[in-house]
Amino acid sequence: SKDAFSWEEYLKETSSIPAPPSCFRQARVPPSNDFKVGMKLEAHDPRNSTSVCIATVMGLTGVRLRLRLDGSDNSNDFWRLVDSSDIQPIGTCEKNGDMLQPPLGFRMNASSWPMFLLRTLNGAEMAPATAFKKEPPRPQQNSFKPGMKLEAVDKKNPYLICPATIGEVKGDEVFIMFDGWRGAFDYWCKCESRDIFPVGWCSLTKHSLQPPGNSVNLPKNLQTLPASPSKPSRRSMQSPYRLPNPLPPLPVRKGVRGRRPKSET
Numbered sequence: 524s525k526d527a528f529s530w531e532e533y534l535k536e537t538s539s540i541p542a543p544p545s546c547f548r549q550a551r552v553p554p555s556n557d558f559k560v561g562m563k564l565e566a567h568d569p570r571n572s573t574s575v576c577i578a579t580v581m582g583l584t585g586v587r588l589r590l591r592l593d594g595s596d597n598s599n600d601f602w603r604l605v606d607s608s609d610i611q612p613i614g615t616c617e618k619n620g621d622m623l624q625p626p627l628g629f630r631m632n633a634s635s636w637p638m639f640l641l642r643t644l645n646g647a648e649m650a651p652a653t654a655f656k657k658e659p660p661r662p663q664q665n666s667f668k669p670g671m672k673l674e675a676v677d678k679k680n681p682y683l684i685c686p687a688t689i690g691e692v693k694g695d696e697v698f699i700m701f702d703g704w705r706g707a708f709d710y711w712c713k714c715e716s717r718d719i720f721p722v723g724w725c726s727l728t729k730h731s732l733q734p735p736g737n738s739v740n741l742p743k744n745l746q747t748l749p750a751s752p753s754k755p756s757r758r759s760m761q762s763p764y765r766l767p768n769p770l771p772p773l774p775v776r777k778g779v780r781g782r783r784p785k786s787e788t
């Protein structure tokens with residue numbers, strides 16, 4: 524559509540450059556997603572990473588899988604790349620002499636786990652070994668530089684991948700700043716994090732990419748002040764995208780919703 528987010532235009536508008544693909548722990552040519560909804564696999568429990576559990580593929584988004592641990596509730600879904608080392612074919616755990624564990628917060632009595640495991644695996648469609656791709660190597664060093672643009676998972680809304688900027692670089696870590704969200708979703712992560720991607724990744728892998736938010740990114744010491752339209756210099760550093768600020772009032776029209784992107788919640 525005509526107002527879809529365009530990196531090409533956005534990079535021009537913000538006079539910024541993308542972080543080079545060599546900075547990232549991501550495949551240069553993204554792998555294919557050969558999983559199907561309903562397939563089962565083994566996954567490290569994100570809330571207890573030493574334990575390996577059975578998971579079901581609930582959805583596919585680009586080369587990421589939406590996963591749910593069998594025996595867990597529906598409010599702890601998590602997302603993994605098809606080349607993540609956190610996932611493996613069913614049988615891997617046993618081959619390594621380990622035991623499959625109930626997920627943290629298993630919804631039944633612990634004594635019913637062995638029977639639950641038998642039943643959940645009986646007749647299940649298991650993801651084939653060929654669907655699991657080899658995790659790419661770590662980058663040699665942290666080559667990110669402040670100001671570089673990228674695409675990053677919003678950890679508060681992990682189904683979302685959003686345009687972001689490197690705010691700071693410290694040792695092997697980077698500070699991820701989400702464009703247009705006034706710092707509300709920013710985080711530090713390792714440069715080798717699997718949650719950060721080069722510009723163009725979503726488009727290449729057919730994953731949706733959120734547009735930047737409407738809020739101006741202010742320097743840390745000014746973040747509590749309202750953005751002042753009378754001092755345009757304050758907003759000149761980053762994302763002048765989709766201004767003006769303040770937004771015009773919403774037109775009141777029956778049956779027409781969502782004319783303004785949702786604000787941070």
Ligand code: MLZ
Nearest residue numbers: 677685701708785787788
């Ligand atoms: N809480 C918002 C999502 C914000 C996403 C921001 N990502 C950097 C909503 O529910 O619309």
